[in-house]
Amino acid sequence: MSVSSHHRQVESRLADSGVRYTPGRRAVVDVLGSAEGPLGAAEIHERLHGRVPLSSVYRTLAVLEEAGVLIPHFAQKGLTRYELAEWLRGHHHHLVCIGCGGVEDVTLPDPLEAEMDRIVKSIGKLTEFSATSHSLEIEGRCARCDG
Numbered sequence: 001m002s003v004s005s006h007h008r009q010v011e012s013r014l015a016d017s018g019v020r021y022t023p024g025r026r027a028v029v030d031v032l033g034s035a036e037g038p039l040g041a042a043e044i045h046e047r048l049h050g051r052v053p054l055s056s057v058y059r060t061l062a063v064l065e066e067a068g069v070l071i072p073h074f075a076q077k078g079l080t081r082y083e084l085a086e087w088l089r090g091h092h093h094h095l096v097c098i099g100c101g102g103v104e105d106v107t108l109p110d111p112l113e114a115e116m117d118r119i120v121k122s123i124g125k126l127t128e129f130s131a132t133s134h135s136l137e138i139e140g141r142c143a144r145c146d147g
Contacts, residue, residue, distance in 0.1 A: 006033050006088055010069050017067050024052045028060045029069070029084070037094060037103035038073045038081035073137075075101065086133075093136040099145030106138075 010029055011021040031047045032039060039047070041061060045054045052060070061082055064070040070082045073094070081103060083089065091113070095104045108116060116134065124131035 006084070009088060010064075013069055014063075014067055019063060019067060022060075024056050025060050025064065027052055028057060028064065032070070032082060032084050033088075035083070037105045038071075038083040040079050040081045044082075073103070077101070093138070095142070096137050096139045097142040097145055098139050099141050102142055102144075104142070 006029060007021075007026060010025075014021050014025070027048055028044055031044050035047075041054065041057050044061075045052070045057045048057070061070060065072055065082070069085055069088070071085050073081045073083070075081060075096075079101070083105075086092075089105075090107070092105045092107045095106055097103075116136065120131045120134040123129070
C-alpha cells in the first residue's frame with residue numbers, strides 16, 4: 001500500500017473520531033510506514049531528526065493508538081514499540097532479537113500462513129478458545145548479534 005493511501009486512510013479514521021491529522025501525526029505515520037518493524041518512541045523521534053519534539057511523539061502515539069491506527073507491542077524490558085495496524089500494513093509476524101532488541105517484520109508464504117492458521121485453530125479447540133486472529137513473535141539472535 002502506498003504512503004499516500006496510508007495517509008488518506010489514517011486521515012479518514014481520525015476524522016471519524018473527531019481528531020485532526022496534524023503534520024506531526026503525518027510524520028509519525030511516515031516513519032512507521034517505512035520501518036522494517038515496530039519502533040519505540042525514541043527511535044521514531046530519532047528518525048524524525050528533531051522535527052517533532054519527543055513529548056509530541058508520545059502524545060501522537062497515544063492518539064493514533066486510541067484511533068486504532070497503531071498497534072503497541074510490549075517488550076520484555078518495558079519498552080513499547082509501535083507499528084501501523086494490520087488494516088494498513090497487512091498481516092505479518094515478528095522476529096525479535098534477544099541481543100540488540102531489534103524487531104523485524106516477516107510475512108509468511110501463503111502455504112505456511114495457512115498451516116499457522118490451522119495450528120492456531122487447533123490450539124483454540126484444545127482450550128475451548130475461539131481464536132479470531134494471531135501474531136507470532138519468534139525470539140532469537142539477528143545476524144548482527146550472532147556473528
